[in-house]
Amino acid sequence: MDIIPAQDTPDYTTDPKTLPPLNLPEGVASRFVETTSLNFHILESVPKNLGNTRPPLILCIHGFPELAYSWRYILPRLADAGYYAVAFDQRGYGRTHPPNLKSIPGHTFRPSNLIKDTITLVHALGYTSIHTIVGHDFGAVTATYVTLARGSSAPPDFVRSLVLMSHPWKGIPPIPFNTSPNPSLHAPPQQDSDPYAATRDPHIHDSLANIPDRPRKHYKWYYCTRPSASEMTNPTGPPLHTFLRGYFHLKSADWPGNHNPPPHPLKSWTAPELAKMPHYYVMPRDSTMREAVEHDMADQDASKYGTNWLSDDDLSVYVDEYTRTTFGPPMNWYRIQTSPEAASDAMLFVGRKLSVPMKFVAGRQDWGTYQEPGAVEAMESGRSVEGGCYLGTVLVEGAGHWVNQEQWGRCVEEILDVAGHVKT
Incomplete structure (x- = not known):
């Protein structure tokens, strides 16, 4: 993946103080x-x-x-x-x-x-x-x-x-400890360790990308790639309102895919375990997030879902704000965190x-x-x-x-x- 560092945001072309009230x-x-x-x-x-x-x-x-x-x-x-x-x-x-x-x-x-x-x-x-x-x-x-x-x-x-x-x-996360002790001193107390560390795959991205029949990639690292912000903000398919309606729906309790199977603890940070998660977290390797959402929404009637907690008017607030700012600045959070x-x-x-x-x-x-x-x-x-x-x-x-x-x-x-x- 073409991982990039956090980017300087563009200058603001509109003073947010002049925007219509919410x-x-x-x-x-x-x-x-x-x-x-x-x-x-x-x-x-x-x-x-x-x-x-x-x-x-x-x-x-x-x-x-x-x-x-x-x-x-x-x-x-x-x-x-x-x-x-x-x-x-x-x-x-x-x-x-x-x-x-x-x-x-x-x-x-x-x-x-x-x-x-x-x-x-x-x-x-x-x-x-x-x-x-x-x-x-x-x-x-x-x-x-x-x-x-x-x-x-x-x-x-x-x-x-x-x-x-x-x-x-x-x-x-721990940092290297007791790597250069004075041999004349008693050994320090053993540090508390993460019981999941021993099973963590250090090459997780390669392992995900090479899963037979269904290669995958982790969404956090996809969000760190150069094209991700543009792919999400500037549609080549459905408009932003449709994409965000699908994104919010798929990660909600309204989507049947979050019930069968229901969310449950994963045994390890390994490709077979991470691949148990839905596409909005562990994406198809060759898909954008928009494409992953569109695929999983294909059999869903979005008009029936979410209106009890996220009306179209509510959703329009997110659509308008992200149309104006793009997803670029928030993507910096993922780029920094990784x-x-x-x-x-x-x-x-x-x-x-x-x-x-x-x-x-x-x-x-x-x-x-x-x-x-x-x-x-x-x-x-x-x-x-x-x-x-x-x-x-x-x-x-x-x-x-x-x-x-x-x-x-x-x-x-x-x-x-x-x-x-x-x-x-």
């Missing part, structure tokens, strides 16, 4: 928060009866290919419970943009900058801590790194509790575990829970979460990957439960 539910407002690095587009819901107290902040972070808009139904319910609820378009997404409308350098999509983005935004809002940070999909990566860097269940630290959705946390830059930033947190009250929430029909073998088990066993902090794994019925939209009411319940575990 059609938002009652109780949700949109505005821009100006900082020296980015002008963040946020959605926010404020409690109706503030009294003399300042409400605790719950910050919600979206994934790919999503927007702050994905939290539109959750924010006002959190505000009804007494919280100041905020979601923002992440770097490279939606209406968030540099103050000068110039290019966003590709190297700024690395994890350390995502931490700084979050801290900068929260301080601009007038807060010095996040009561609960909630991350879905790639937003869970941002939420995890912010929590690793500045998370503690007791003040004065920055993150007090955490909800990860649809993207479990396996932990920081690059040495991400590994370098991760080294800062070697040996560190998540140490705040937290839950993992996902749809029962979400293969994303299992695409990294051993990730859920790492949280549950304490390999990636400090003892006493993990409040449980919640698999929500009637939801696939888009659990925060498909079953937003259940998500509100779980967020509030975690928020209630914060000691004040």
Whole structure:
């Protein structure tokens, strides 16, 4: 595959502040928060009866290919419970943009900058801590790194509790240890190891590409290739609305393919195991994502699905935003996460575990829970979460990957439960 590094985004030809307002539910407002690095587009819901107290902040972070808009139904319910609820378009997404409308350098999509983005935004809002940070999909990566860097269940630290959705946390990969010890010293304690490491195929891409009769490739690395963003944004077949309707449908509980067989743990990071996942995760080797989606949607009547949680008007928000921005800037997240830059930033947190009250929430029909073998088990066993902090794994019925939209009411319940575990 023609893997490329993160790319500088094009200059902005339209000032996002001049765009038509989004059609938002009652109780949700949109505005821009100006900082020296980015002008963040946020959605926010404020409690109706503030009294003399300042409400605790719950910050919600979206994934790919999503927007702050994905939290539109959750924010006002959190505000009804007494919280100041905020979601923002992440770097490279939606209406968030540099103050000068110039290019966003590709190297700024690395994890350390995502931490700084979050801290900068929260301080601009007038807060010095996040009561609960909630991350879905790639937003869970941002939420995890912010929590690793500045998370503690007791003040004065920055993150007090955490909800990860649809993207479990396996932990920081180990770095070489005890490779040059002083022979006169006692041997150091044995390091905790990943029980899945021994079975990990170091040549996984070649192995996937050479599966007999059905060669495959991993979607994350496809998203890092040169043509992927253009192939997804600029259709040679169905329009973007049709593609995104299919993409959202196939990863939801509405698609029969997520029920037979149902998502389940994979034994190892090997081609035969990864190939058990649907094409939206492990694609046909010679297909684009558009082609993979079109193939799997061939026997589906898209007009019958998703309208209960993603109406055509809702979907049009995503279509309009990605038509304007393209998928290019968000693809930088994949290019960075599979690059040495991400590994370098991760080294800062070697040996560190998540140490705040937290839950993992996902749809029962979400293969994303299992695409990294051993990730859920790492949280549950304490390999990636400090003892006493993990409040449980919640698999929500009637939801696939888009659990925060498909079953937003259940998500509100779980967020509030975690928020209630914060000691004040």
